[in-house]
Amino acid sequence: MMSERKIIMVPGPVNYEPSVLRELSTPTPSHMSLDFAKAFKKAMEKLRELLNVDGKVFILAGGGTLAMEVAAVNVLNRNSKALVVSTGVFGDRFADLLTSYGVNVVKLSCKWGEAASLDDVKALLEAEGCDALFLTHVDTSTSVLNNVKELCRVAKDMGCLTVVDGVAATGGIEENMAGWGIDVLVTASQKALGVPPGLAIIALSDDALQLLRSNDRRLPCYYASLHNWLPIVESFEQGVPAYFSTPPVNLIQALSVSLELIFEEGLKKVYERHALVGKAFREALKKIGLKLIPVSEEICAPTLTAVWYPDGVVDREFRGLLSSLGVVVAGGLGPYSERYFRIGHMGRVGFTDIVSTIAAVEIALSKCGFEVKLGEGVAAAQDLLLKAGLTPLFY
Structure with missing residues (x-):
């Protein structure tokens, strides 16, 4: 097996x-x-x-x-x-x-x-x-x-x-x-x-x-x-x-x-890479129709993204579906722990990780009953990454 x-x-x-x-x-x-x-x-x-x-x-x-x-x-x-x-x-x-x-x-x-x-x-x-x-x-x-x-x-x-x-x-x-x-x-x-x-x-x-x-x-x-x-x-x-x-x-x-x-790699490139990956995730998630927890782009961290669930999406079901697709994300913490999820994009996160995660999020949301145009989030991330140039920022 x-x-x-x-x-x-x-x-x-x-x-x-x-x-x-x-x-x-x-x-x-x-x-x-x-x-x-x-x-x-x-x-x-x-x-x-x-x-x-x-x-x-x-x-x-x-x-x-x-x-x-x-x-x-x-x-x-x-x-x-x-x-x-x-x-x-x-x-x-x-x-x-x-x-x-x-x-x-x-x-x-x-x-x-x-x-x-x-x-x-x-x-x-x-x-x-x-x-x-x-x-x-x-x-x-x-x-x-x-x-x-x-x-x-x-x-x-x-x-x-x-x-x-x-x-x-x-x-x-x-x-x-x-x-x-x-x-x-x-x-x-x-x-x-x-x-x-x-x-x-x-x-x-x-x-x-x-x-x-x-x-x-x-x-x-x-x-x-x-x-x-x-x-x-x-x-x-x-x-x-x-x-x-x-x-x-x-x-x-x-x-x-x-x-x-x-x-x-060089500190400047490391920080630029994290900023680019974070932005790619945020653009993709917003294109899907999700709302980020940080209230403005200026205070969004380059290392992780916290995202509100749409109405009707249940945390356990959504993350269980993601796991079955081979992607593991984190649940929420604190008073709103069941109402949002978190994607970590720190360390050596590459192109395949980004695209696979966004695609899995789209599929899981769709199975949870949220209307998603499959591929739109992936395309938004790809567009941003291609414009930025994939090398030498990715592994």
Whole structure:
């Protein structure tokens, strides 16, 4: 019996490059070996270059939520007052996380599908006297893209610490920590970085690093304490193994390989490719007659697209039909979880993935009773991609 290959189009985990899979399948070396130290050092160097950060990068066993928690407990204390900008489920998660540690939280909840207003953020920072700003670059639940560059600039001008959740953006959208005034950026391996789940990544600017060193009233933690990890990172930066807790060796080696692929393609081309693929999906979905969750094109993320279901289309039935056609997309999250679906188009998504996914969406919608002119969405995507030129943007 032939095994069925699924096209995985969820917003993480993603499809992996053969060289990344090969690296994952190699025998696991000692975490104290020089070979592993070399790979760890390379991964940290590439991440610093990717994020343009002048401080340190920490790579821990864990996921995006752990990275969020690590960021909070190391640079805040119980006297901190943080403004959390929420554009979806993961902005809410930041607020819940900080509240659980006793931090004074002011939450700006944007309407579903809307991005944060610069004026609203500035006004709240001033009125509430906040000393930190927490926000998502892209909220994976809504596919809303925040203007991190301008929001962080305003916060820094007001003397605030800035913390950005880059999980659904890093590796697919530019993130310039030094240039944009981002003090802490958290991300994870399983999205545009192109590595299986299991790595929590925390990048600190030099300012945040100095705050870490001097924060005697930091929130209590042990594994998540970057004070415990700092000497380990500094040792691996010199290519010398060190131990605090056993790292996920194969995942870090795979991350080193995946980052090398990103830089071989070139950051500009990587970001252009993600933008083009995202636009192709949006044009196709709108041509089919679907409505996107982000309320304007300017705040649509290049890495994933969240789409409202038409009246009468049932989530379980629609996604079940898609799966039977060999395509897997994600359901919704949060208060509207049954009313929309999400397509991930981050990492190495190529022409075949795009066209196959759109064709499957058309067929599944048609079988669910929604009137679709089969092929119109596919044609819209093809037209855009052909005009842009398929090479060298596709694999």
